[in-house]
Amino acid sequence: MVAVLRVVACGSVDDGKSTLIGRLLAATGGATDDQLDYARTTRRGGSTVAAGAVDYSLLTDGLEAEHEQGITIDVAHLFMDLPSGRRVIVADAPGHEQYTRNMAVAASTADVAVLLVDATKGVREQTRRHLAICALMGVPSVVAVVNKLDAVGWDRSVFDELAGEVRAAADGFGMRADVIPASALDGDNVAEPSPNLPWYDGPTLLGALTAWEPAQEPQEAGYRLPVQYVIRADGFRGLAGTVVGGPIRPGDAVGVAGGGRTSTVGRLLGPGGTDLDRAAPGTAVTVTLADDVDVRRGDLLAAPEALRDGLSPAGAFSVTLIWTAEEPLRNGRSYLLRAGGRTVPAVVTAVRDRLDVVSGGRLAARTLDLNDIGTVELTTDTPVSLDAYRESRHTGSLLLVDRVTKETVAAGMVRHALRRGRTVAPRAYTVDREARERLKGQRAKVVWLTGLPGAGKSTLANTLERRLHGMGLHTYVLDGENVRGGLNKDLGFTPQGRAENVRRVAEVARVLVDAGLIVVVALVSPFRTDRAAARALFAEGDFAEVFVDTPAEECARRDPKGLYAQARAGRLPNMTGHGQAYEPPEHPDLVVDGAGSLDEAADALCALLRP
């Protein structure tokens, strides 16, 4: 029996969703006396509930009031205890189109979608949208409530027709649907069977939620244990995490994803440290391994054969993304991918399509905006083990996080790993960076000069390199202007083009550092997040971000390339400082005064390079 049922409530306030949930809450004893009093004595404008009667919509729905107060419309959580002892957790998401993100959040953990259909309006675009999102998020089944049957004279033919439409729509999305006639306003067939529905012999809504069981036993794919935390005590080293996928037992074979390490489960402990002989999915456990294997937070444990099959580490994936940020997706920009305690840098290398949620059609797309859903290809810096989402909501899902603001920009569902011979294993060569540095008698490093066009980055780079060269050091300057003449001549100046420009220059700098050189980069690189991605390619101490701080008026006065003049004439829409912003570094390793002495600036840079 499923002890805790997670429900997503879909439909709009107009469909009577708040009233329906309020009815359920009251029928299961979830509404307190003071809440009922409030709902008896309070009336919203336009309410048709009789004076002195309970307006059930007021029990659940603070949402409208919030809207008026300008507070974010959000997912609300309500709890009900069914007479059978089953707990129901209702995630109530607002129904309007612009809240796809919230609906997807509410659906992401749900077992059942309770979907409202207004008998007077029929299956609408919004109904299909909610079904589509639930299907996408892997909600296995739907309980559809055809509401307001009182308004159509309890007409069986209206219900039958709508029930057929809903079933067909759900079927199209691969979901199982039960359809229930009701009128939430007077509570008909919500918790009690209704005398107005003599032709109906199915369950009430409450009955359907009580009887719900998964269509089939969840197929046990074999356990996965994402390690959250390593517990250490006297002579004890345990790996703590929550079991997903299938049961785990002492003596089970264990592999650690990405590295070929194997062992077996020694002890299996539940919360509090009590020994268990089996732990089902959903149990928070601690395991000890029979062998001394290095495992840390973020590692994924699974049966060795699972790690050879579906979970074998990959560096590229086809992923369905739900874009959740105001700022649109940028191809080529580096984000942080988070999954099960792991965090790895990842780049969206291609947008394949965008989903038309209502028709289910796929549209051509180059980017994704807030609330868009689409398919992308994603490449990670280091290989990771991810299941397909249809196999597991736990180990097949991920988040993308902006490197600077740290906001969640997307939720992702893995379609499949992309191998295509691109799972590259780095090869180690005997002559390495250290050997090359020794031969040159220097320590390799990147000095990254960022600043407005005309700030004096190239001039400073030139002065610095002359000095270093004079000291017998081996150097190279990567100048934005020069790189765009060759390696990056295919790139434009849109934010996406700039992101890719920075990425490529950073990768070249990485190669040159590996070659043992001191690299000076002179590049506008206006966006913080791109510079953060560049820095992330290097070890601590190998990368110095230097802000060449020159007042914008001074840069415009110098205008060595005539860019400011062109921008003023409206010919350069993406000019930094005009059409596009320049984001100065928040914590640069050094700030040099671009309007000050060149020699002093070079002195400061040389000091920065001294070990």
Add this chain to the structure above:
Amino acid sequence: MAGEDAVLDMLEAEAVHILREVAGAFRRPVLLYSIGKDSSVLLHLALKAFAPGRMPFPVVHVDTGWKFREMIAFRDATAERLGLDLRVHTNPDEATPFTHGTHEYTRIKKTLTLRKALDDGGFEAAIGGARRDEERSRAKERIFSLREPGHRWEPRSQRPEFWWQANTELADGQTMRVFPLSNWTELDVWRYIRREDIPVVPLYFAADRPVVERNGSLIMVDDDRYPLEPGERPVQRRVRFRTLGCYPLTSAVESKAENIDEIIDEMGRDRRSERAGRLIDGEGGTSMESKKSEGYF
């Protein structure tokens, strides 16, 4: 009964998962301990989550100086019994519920003190025992609730919580509040206390206590600082508390429930909201939200 145990198992597993995530993801987490029943459950879960190891974070209590004496005695006994790294923070600034009004008193003695305790400790994540069923505006609270610099709660910057994946990354100056008991109800808390035999402050159980009645609220006169009206005298009544806080702001309920079974039984009959006994919540429907945006828990 099987259903009840299975529900508690799920809630326990979920809370343990969240507590471990906090310990793994943040450099300096802290557990906020308010001495009440929810805090007692939270502490018990935190001990279970890391057994046989030790709970890897300290415990902070914000003491307003107006807590029930039995709460403070219970706090110190609990810290002693469990060997907690307990840090008590009090704001020396003068403020009482009688002279400053409840809102300003709460701001000075609770909100500002809490903010300072978190800043001084350099804590980037604070674990609290708030539940979504406590109050309507809590129903949409996140489990991982982001605070902007200055501990501001910005409804618009709250992160979507997909699946069981938490985004625990923080930008400069941001901190996180974490609520492992989000999906627990008041009944779950008592059932879990019964099942796990967790000690709680005796004030939750009915006893004869000296009370005065003010605006329909029963206030226990816990010491001689309580300003009595002329002619007003505390009388002994059989009462208990559903929530605990500052004694002048916490109203008692008349009750005969002397043990947990009787409390659970009483909850089946008494259908009033739990926080109805908190005088500080009652200032307008969104007062919790306005307190939260100032940095209250």
